[in-house]
Amino acid sequence: MAVPTPQRRLLASAMALLLVLASSGAGAVAFAGPIKTVVVVVMENRSFDHMLGWMKRLNPAIDGVTGAEWNPANASDPSAGPRVYFGDGAQFVDPDPGHSYQEIRQQVFGSDDASGPPLMNGFVQQARSIGGGNMTEAVMNGFAPDSVAVYRELVAQFAVCDRWFASVPSSTQPNRLFVHSGTSGGATSNNPDLDYTGWVVKSVYNQTYPVAGRSYCTIACADVSVKQSGPFIVRVPAILISPWIEKGTVMHGPNGSPTPTSQFEHSSIPATVKKLFNLPQDFLTKRDAWAGTFEGVVQTRTEPRTDCPEQLPTPTRIRQTEANEEAKLSSFQQEIVQLAAVLNGDHQLSSLQERIRERMNVREGTSYMRSSVRRFFEAGMSAKRMGLADEEQIVKMRPSLTTRTTTADQDDRP
Known part of the structure; x- marks a missing residue:
């Protein structure tokens, strides 16, 4: 797999959703720095710990997992059953663990009561309620670095963010909308009808003219000041790639900017695009006005790196069986x-x-x-x-x- 060369001046950001977007400046847009193109690769919902938590073995600066993390079998009575520890034996997950608004609330709080602190102690209990022991295995395991060799190389070569949060504690489409628009228009679940009739939200493309969790996660973002969908948001993988990024960079958060409570989340993308391209329009919503921006990661160098890899490792086969082409569509x-x-x-x-x-x-x-x-x-x-x-x-x-x-x-x- 080819990666950007210095001459392309490319900034790519990869997260656990499934969508490919391209945005490039043109016309009257004025650029602030070397970046001329932003490519966002958005993949399916997975938690940070599930995909990248074990990268801590390779770089201790990453706020990942150690294997000491666990969940009780019964969140309301932790002493009633065994502890289930987080492992590194993740494989292809089918069927999907729960990732609806209600299911993620149960994972984060251990029940449907979201009035207390997010203890992140309900993953095992919720998984067993919908899929038994096999589902528990799925949610309480992450990938060893060698199992996700492409990610391993990108994390080592460029920048990883270990405090990037899903915008909505829910499924795919609402989170994707935040990538484009800084809002989901109030949606907290997928809506197939709106997929083809259209979501009525303004997007960053109007300005530049020219799903969530599922798997075990150790950290929740608990600021509620501008969260349109509630106080519990889990972190997801985010990798930033550019020859303008120092090798092995670890981003922990936006460091109190633009507000003391700001975090990196999907709305950080339109917010950063606004800064990179000096867009004169107002922010799309209060959310992207609040979100942390990451333009600083490509502004530390005066020249692009010349040691970036031009090829990435061949991906390891994760699915051990052939796909069932006759199965009904999920x-x-x-x-x-x-x-x-x-x-x-x-x-x-x-x-x-x-x-x-x-x-x-x-x-x-x-x-x-x-x-x-x-x-x-x-x-x-x-x-x-x-x-x-x-x-x-x-x-x-x-x-x-x-x-x-x-x-x-x-x-x-x-």
């Missing part, structure tokens, strides 16, 4: 297919929505997505050739034009 997979349907206008077809929810399997969903993306790009190129659109316009397709079965499409359509 809720997350359904959302991805529904988003693909938006590209072609197919989301307007109730028959397709019913098929995605009830009958489509993984193989069919993969085939449909490939076809949707291909046909969307083909339509865009065709519109451009005919002079109907330029490079900054998005073609809006209608289902009447995209549900036709052609010879070329038959192998791709479910």
Whole structure:
């Protein structure tokens, strides 16, 4: 896997969500420093301890795990059962541990009562309530550094943040919205309907024009001054990559800026973009105005490094079995297919929505997505050739034009 070279002047930030974004300055934007492009790679929800906690073995400065961390089997009576200690034997997790708003509250507080301090003592109890012993194994294990060799190399070569918090103690989509908009519009759960009808929130792209936890976590962010969704937020992995970053940097927090309670969280991305590009507009929300910013990590050097790796280790195989292509789509997979349907206008077809929810399997969903993306790009190129659109316009397709079965499409359509 290739990583940025000094000449590209790239700042990349990777977190435990699943989305790829690209934003580059143009037009009248004025840049503050060497960074001209910000690439955000957002992956699926995982806690910091689960993915990067054991990196402390390689760098003691990282606030990670030691193996002394544990959860009781019964959070209301810790002496009633055995202690379950945090290990380094994480493997591919299927099915997913609980990560709804209610489930994360139970993990953090040990019950549905969120009035007390976040003791982070309910992970085992909550996991057993939905998946028994196997689920306990999943949530009380993190990856040994060699099991996530790409992350291991990035942490060693660039910067890791050990106090980056999810914006909402909940599932994927609300947290992704904070990445773009500094708000989820009040949403605390995924909403497939809004995925294709649109979330009505203003994003950082309007200014630059030119899911949560699941696994054991030892630290909670307990400031409630601007938290729209409650006082319990768990930390997630964040790695920052650039030849302008010193090797082996560990970021613990924003050090009291812009407010004494500010923390790094997903809203830190639009807040930092605003600073890096000297955007004159106001902050998107009170949240990104409060969030810590990380532009300082690329402002310590006068010249980019020349020793950055150009290749990363080959990823270690984590899944020990082959994927079940005939399995029904998970809720997350359904959302991805529904988003693909938006590209072609197919989301307007109730028959397709019913098929995605009830009958489509993984193989069919993969085939449909490939076809949707291909046909969307083909339509865009065709519109451009005919002079109907330029490079900054998005073609809006209608289902009447995209549900036709052609010879070329038959192998791709479910």
